[in-house]
Amino acid sequence: MISSVLVANRGEIACRVFRTCRELGISTVAVYSDADAGALHVREADAAVRLPGSAPADTYLRGDLIVKAALAAGADVVHPGYGFLSENAEFARAVGDAGLLWIGPPPEAIEAMASKTRAKELMGGAPLDPGQVTEADLPLLVKAAAGGGGRGMRIVRELAVLGEEWEAARSEAVSAFGDGEVFLEPYIERGRHVEVQILADAHGTVWALGTRDCSLQRRHQKVIEESPAPGLPAALVESLHTSAVTAARAVGYRGAGTVEFLVSPQGHAHFLEMNTRLQVEHPVTEAVFGVDLVALQLRVAEGTALPANPPAPSGHAVEARLYAEDPSKNWTPQTGVLHALEVPGDAPWVRVDTGYTDGDSIGVHYDPVIAKVIAWAPTREEAVRRLAHALRRARVHGPVTNRRLLVRSLEHPEFTGAQLDTGFYERHLDALTAPADGEPHAAVAAALADAAGRPGTTVASRLGGWRNVASQPQVKVYGDHEVRYRRTRDGFEVADAPGVRVLGVAPHRVRLEIDGVVRSFDVTDHGDGHVHVDSATGAHALAVQPRFADPQDRTPPGSLLAPMPGTVVRVGEGLAEGVRVTQGQPLVWLEAMKMEHRIVSPASGTLAALHAVPGRQVEVGALLAVVQEAQEDAAS
Known part of the structure; x- marks a missing residue:
């Protein structure tokens, strides 16, 4: 009988397996990377073993370390979850060789089916030969032979980019599964x-x-x-x-x-x-x-x-x-x-x-x-x-x-x-992905809740905010929405918001009548630069805009900023300061969350600066490159 299960995975699937184990009276063991030291799956497990490092290749893809962790924690079973090593026959075999029970098919079955190329051959099909495809074969799909979850997959609609997409799929597959084998198959439109x-x-x-x-x-x-x-x-x-x-x-x-x-x-x-x-x-x-x-x-x-x-x-x-x-x-x-x-x-x-x-x-x-x-x-x-x-x-x-x-x-x-x-x-x-219709009303609610939570310092504001001489309206900006409001003897009034009447204002809840319909908005500010407004009609996360922009926040025109934290995996071949680039040309590739993200030139012109270096870790907003737009392009 199974007494203790180690889940060789993280996050949601580890928590999900632990839930069933608790119901069955089975103890649980988690493994975790340094990045996951405080993760929920670690907190929910009966025991946990650290895998030093943060990158998957150093942690959740290290089968040898996971087997050692299971033995050290006294687990008798390994559940692989999905992703990472879940379809790795050698890992399944190593688990069995260590005297542990593997929750999954025999290694031979994994070997037969986990490689999509071998699976296709078993089921009577075969991948395409990249050297033999023609325009008539388009569109095509480049696909990783191991793993899943959409990683290591690229649609090819032009033969000219087949090599580039092949390399991108291979790179993603190595990062996600530790196996860079990819293959080619027809892509069925609207399947x-x-x-x-x-x-x-x-x-x-x-x-x-x-x-x-x-x-x-x-x-x-x-x-x-x-x-x-x-x-x-x-x-x-x-x-x-x-x-x-x-x-x-x-x-x-x-x-x-x-x-x-x-x-x-x-x-x-x-x-x-x-x-x-x-x-x-x-x-x-x-x-x-x-x-x-x-x-x-x-x-x-x-x-x-x-x-x-x-x-x-x-x-x-x-x-x-x-x-x-x-x-x-x-x-x-x-x-x-x-x-x-x-x-x-x-x-x-x-x-x-x-x-x-x-x-x-x-x-x-x-x-x-x-x-x-x-x-x-x-x-x-x-x-x-x-x-x-x-x-x-x-x-x-x-x-x-x-x-x-x-x-x-x-x-x-x-x-x-x-x-x-x-x-x-x-x-x-x-x-x-178009903006939500109710966002302007959510911005009104956010501004009024903020006003309710920030009483004024003047005598008039301490006595309710009323004065017998009309004052200029207060202004708050959330995203693209400017809210102008005034505190009156009877409460709040909102300018430039036809059909809106303020019924009640508190620091975390606002009631508005909108075109004769009363709606309530829950407003929460976590101090991270966004205000969250929840209502029965939907939810909105509104960016709080400062009234006066900091000049130091300005970036040169044509700047390419990192859209997320990640690692620069490569830059375009032959790129250097002074090189001519065209609009839409890939310049930098970032890897984040096990996917590659292509950063392209915003315009045709000259590469005025290139700060991206392969292997460099960058934070969101980091300056990767600057493209100086050509004058003839800017004028056209």
Whole structure:
């Protein structure tokens, strides 16, 4: 019997495995990097072992150190979670060689399926030869052979950039998985990403636990997932189940895994890969089938036989990944303190899986996911509505997130109508990231709450702020919104805000009547330069603008500033001060949160300064380069 489990991972998945272990009476062991010393998964574990360093290559990708940690802490089982070493056959073999139990398939099954190139060959396909492709083969997809999560993937629409994208995918794969093998395959436009959850025991039983649709993706990483995949013909579902079970039996699979397919607009299913581990989106399957996949993983590892047939599915579940990122700025990852994370909703209908709690810091070393929010209901329409409501009313204070994008995605006609494909965000990103309609009213609430919390120092203000000679209005600026208000004998008045009447003001709550409708706003200032305003209509994080700009904050025109903290991994070939560059030309590549981010020239001109050096750590706002715009370009 299992007595102690070490999770060879971090964050949300470690916390999720620990939750099941506690319910089963199993003790838990965490491993942690220096960057994660105070992380939630460390605090929740019964014991924890430090992995010196912060970069994944020095910590969570060091299988030898993790095995030593398990032995030192007295664990008898290793659960790999997902990502990092979860699909590394040598790590699985090392765990077994140390006398520990591995929660996952045999190393031979991992070797057969974890490499996507070998998996395709096993399933009757083969990658394309990069030296033989032509314009007729476009578009193409460069893809890492190991790992998953969208890292090490690049779409190629022009053969001229194939080499550049190949190298970028390889570099990301090395950083995320320690394996730089990449391959090439056709990219299917407007395809649906559909997968089948499987679970196999050591006695020959293999379950196919329904389908999931994971088509809404950015940078090939899933954003919204649901089960069952809506609108698929029954014959196609049966075919997908059969293919998934066949793949599992072909490699002697054991444990939880996922077989992924790309379904073309014509309804043809193309095998993508088999993930020999638990998936991030496994909660939607758990909700629909009423199972705990982690508990079943543990029981299968102990030798327990599964029933001949899986439980019957019921209802529909949808999951949204809440990321610390700015979708309006090319999905730029964000860092900082997560001051508050509260999602309304009653269990079991709404579930939140996270590796963070109030006051935790989101750093640069790992994936920017903050939490997964899952909603279940008897029908898809109800589940989608419940999830959108929970996200809209959530209190998420701290770095910029994709929360607004998630709500708008769930309410978009294409999504509600189950018209799903992987190009959703390419088509609709601008509309989904447009400023919110209620932001000016949120700015009014922020200004009034600030005024209520900052009583004046004059005699008039101490007596209520009234004077018999009208004063100039006070001015506060939040983002692009200037709020002009005046304190009167009867309370507050707001200028230049037609249809707005102030009903009540307190330091943390403001009531406004807007075009005859009364609305309440909760206002919170954590002192980090932003004010968070939450209401029933949505949430807003408003940047507090100083009345007078500091001249020292100005940067030269054409400056390229680091959009996030990270490491300079390379600069453009042949770049130096005085070199001519063109608008949109990649100049610097930054690595942050295990992804590469390309910094391009804002205009055509001359490279006046180049401060970026490969290997250099930079903070957000650091000056990377300066492009002096050519006069003929500036005048045109």
